[in-house]
Amino acid sequence: MKLMFTKIALAISLLIIVSACGGESTTGGKQYVNIGTAGTGGAYYPIGIAMAEVLSQELDLNSSAEVTGGAADNVELVQAGEVELAISQSPVVYAGYNGNDPYEVEHKNISTLFNGLSKGVFHVVVSENSNISSMSDLKGKRVVLGPAGGGAINVVADILSVYDVSIDDLNATYVSYSEGVSMLNDNTADAVIIQSAAPASAITELAASSNNFRILAIEEDKLNSILSQFTYLNHIELPSEMYGTESGISTVYLTNMVIVSNSLDEEIVYNITKNLFDNLDKVKDSHPSAQGLTLESAADNVPIPLHPGAERYFKEKGILD
Structure with missing residues (x-):
């Protein structure tokens, strides 16, 4: 491409x-x-x-x-x-x-x-009442992937592959993270994938105005597969106080x-x-x-x-x- x-x-x-x-x-x-x-x-x-x-x-x-x-x-x-x-x-x-x-x-x-x-942290943000509970549920969903040409796209593809999901399985939109969060609020997107140093300002702005969102954690078995297959990624636990989530979020990061x-x-x-x-x-x-x-x-x-x-x-x- x-x-x-x-x-x-x-x-x-x-x-x-x-x-x-x-x-x-x-x-x-x-x-x-x-x-x-x-x-x-x-x-x-x-x-x-x-x-x-x-x-x-x-x-x-x-x-x-x-x-x-x-x-x-x-x-x-x-x-x-x-x-x-x-x-x-x-x-x-x-x-x-x-x-x-x-x-x-x-x-x-x-x-x-x-x-x-800094650390580029992988976030998947969905609405609180969404039926998306895992990245395997993203098939066929309206997913914001960030700006076109962003390095996050390749990382997304690597991580989703562990869930047997490809970019082609998504109804993908390429806009800024801030626009993506607005689309989530307006119910014109089902999920926003944000790869940014944490805390990501698009998410902190969302948290300041609404608590109607969740951040998906990577399941332990999937995490182990991701880390073994893609050695450029490392594990990180985001504390609950970072975004006001109910619990810490297990995810991955790469170096900026x-x-x-x-x-x-x-x-x-x-x-x-x-x-x-x-x-x-x-x-x-x-x-x-x-x-x-x-x-x-x-x-x-x-x-x-x-x-x-x-x-x-x-x-x-x-x-x-």
Whole structure:
């Protein structure tokens, strides 16, 4: 499946300028370093805003967070030079770099800036009075899967396969998580699958206005199958107080990370990395899911090579040999 680029109207004029002048503005000579995130209902967007603010305030850069189709789309956008940094997911980045499904070609214009940003947690939200009690019940149902081009789609397919359900078995809709939650409230969707750092803002907004929803837990036998078949996933227990549910929710997560365009030179990327970690608290405070980000783990288990500028910084800090 060839992924489609997501173009947000608000960013079009900015991206044209970036393409036309090689990343520099026509006035003032400042370089644009724009950050691909996802829809506004997840964690990527507020984290991206905080990162852009750090870069704009601490460096002589014009930086902004751009709404995109999400993790899979962001690999395409960085590859094409439409954004310079982006938040994505480790397995998605690995697939893009190597040209594995859903990508048709290798994406070698991307590198790792840092790993361990946050955990992308798998949520399945249904109405309180729904007859859906397990993911096996999603066959034939109206299911929101998030923005088209999001990395969540491939993860959904992997997890549903354990339940003998495929994407083709769903009456799928591709809209933002916030829109999906509204559709659930309006009874125009039966379920919303949200892959986001927890707590997901779309769900916390729903919980603030209504308690008429449930989040499906993954049954223990299915969990064991998922973890054995898909080693990029890990188990997590969401506490009941996170969303006001009756009990904790057993589910899975993957690691989120930040990628960077190879078109940015080593010095710029070194300074970007340095200033983000010099202002780590601001990034961590942007969303609860980013609280686990540490300098010590930022270069661990990277799925593709580090950018030379990031590698230089981590070596300087003693994180790498």
